[in-house]
Amino acid sequence: xxxxxxxxxxxxxxxxxxxxxxxxxxxxxxxxxxxxxxxxxxxxxxxxxxxxxxxxxxxxxxxxxxxxxxxxxxxxxxxxxxxxxxxxxxxxxxxxxxxxxxxxxxxxxxxxxxxxxxxxxxxxxxxxxxxxxxxxxxxxxxxxxxxxxxxxxxxxxxxxxxxxxxxxxxxxxxxxxxxxxxxxxxxx
Numbered sequence: 143x144x145x146x147x148x149x150x151x152x153x154x155x156x157x158x159x160x161x162x163x164x165x166x167x168x169x170x171x172x173x174x175x176x177x178x179x180x181x182x183x184x185x186x187x188x189x190x191x192x193x194x195x196x197x198x199x200x201x202x203x204x205x206x207x208x209x210x211x212x213x214x215x216x217x218x219x220x221x222x223x224x225x226x227x228x229x230x231x232x233x234x235x236x237x238x239x240x241x242x243x244x245x246x247x248x249x250x251x252x253x254x255x256x257x258x259x260x261x262x263x264x265x266x267x268x269x270x271x272x273x274x275x276x277x278x279x280x281x282x283x284x285x286x287x288x289x290x291x292x293x294x295x296x297x298x299x300x301x302x303x304x305x306x307x308x309x310x311x312x313x314x315x316x317x318x319x320x321x322x323x324x325x326x327x328x329x330x
Contacts, residue, residue: 155194196318235281
């Protein structure tokens with residue numbers, strides 16, 4: 143995967159983790175298991191950077207990439223994701239859509255780092271650029287954190303980020319790829 147795509151993923155992940163830290167201030171907004179709220183809410187800059195640099199997009203995209211046909215208009219009736227303010231959800235969704243679309247244009251294996259099935263990656267790749275604003279609205283409404291229901295995965299990721307090891311970034315990348323391999327067993 144080209145370096146600029148991996149850097150874009152890291153930057154989006156930092157934004158997603160910062161949004162999770164903000165959402166952790168209010169238990170009714172927090173999109174992950176409540177047992178993770180205090181730990182995520184207290185992540186430091188080093189831990190945030192380590193997690194963000196895992197090499198995999200931490201935003202789940204399968205749900206909106208797999209939509210069979212896009213609505214004709216860019217303004218859907220669905221509200222933005224409830225764990226973020228609407229403007230922030232749309233801004234994050236726009237970054238994710240553009241990066242994901244660009245990654246799929248560049249690499250047939252983009253689905254691995256994006257966390258979507260090969261068929262979803264092909265569908266995204268085939269999406270005309272003029273349809274991306276519609277996809278942004280759809281993504282904003284369905285914006286979710288990857289592995290949101292997998293408490294054990296997040297617990298292990300947070301534990302790896304808490305280590306003071308110099309090899310922490312490599313450990314997290316290897317761990318993230320293992321988790322992705324587990325998840326991919328469930329994606330058809």
